Amino acid sequence: MYAEGPTFKLFNVLKSPVQVYAEIGEHILHLNALIGRSISIEFRGLAICKSCKRDFASLFRMGCCKKCFFESPLAGDSILRPELSRAHLNIEDRDLDHEKSFQLQPHVVYLADAGQIKVGVTRLDQVHNRWMDQGAGRARIIAKTNNRYEAGLIEVELKSLYSDKTNWRQMLNNKSDGRDLGEEVINARESVSNNLREFFDLDGEQQEIHYDYTATPGNINSFSFKGSAKFKGDLCGLKGQYLIFSSGAVINLRSHEGLVLSWSY
Ligand SMILES: [Zn+2]
Secondary structure, three states: OEEEEEOOOOEEEOOOOOEEEEEEOOEEEEHHHHOOOEEEEEEEEEEEOOOOOOEEOOOOEOOEOHHHHHHOHHHOHHHHOHHHOOHHHOOOOOOHHHHHHHHOOOEEEEEEEOOOEEEEEEEHHHHHHHHHHOOOOEEEEEEEEOOHHHHHHHHHHHOOOOEOOOOHHHHHOOOOOOOOHHHHHHHHHHHOOHHHHHHEOOOOOOEEOOOEEOOOOOOOEEOOOOOOEEEEEEEEEEEOOEEEEOOOEEEEHHHHOOEEEEEEO
């Protein structure tokens, strides 16, 4: 079978184990069904910017060309740094209508364990997707806010206690942080400023997440498509945005957003 098209982030469905789908051109590949099979993926030097939709030989960051990365609301400051949100003050960063619809909706602050506990911010209706995208084995909401800015303030204050990044090697090695998330919510609440404590949710439930990934390859190597490149391997697992192969090679599909890839399977 053959499919070709620009790369989007993998679509994870919360089941046990998580079911993973890749949209490629007119095809939707159910990747769990390909575990145990040999697949090859080829990049021939064509990529499409997710903002301006124009063709490039490569993209700059976040699926955008260089111009759009610095100008498009799809890559605005508040995406990676929620505390820089300004839509609640009616202040435009790149496109106020876009920023209002994105920032002015319920957000959550969460703790997720993908090897070590990290703190993160996301929209309330995205929370399970976010946890699965990060390969978290367990996670829980710790605070609920009215907008992205308030959640960003809490996250910034918690960065002294927790990382805000996922360590992908620990995540793929199926490591787990020993700390109890219920106790951490209490610690976290006590460590933030008084005016932010009202947002905390001490009764949230912990979500356990299981992935279609049991074999841990000894020597993990991340493969990237740069220039033109072809990859071939036996798929043995799926976790977060990663395809994991029996050789120990792993591909972070999200980091290739926009690249036109050809899949044979
Ligand atoms: Zn562009």
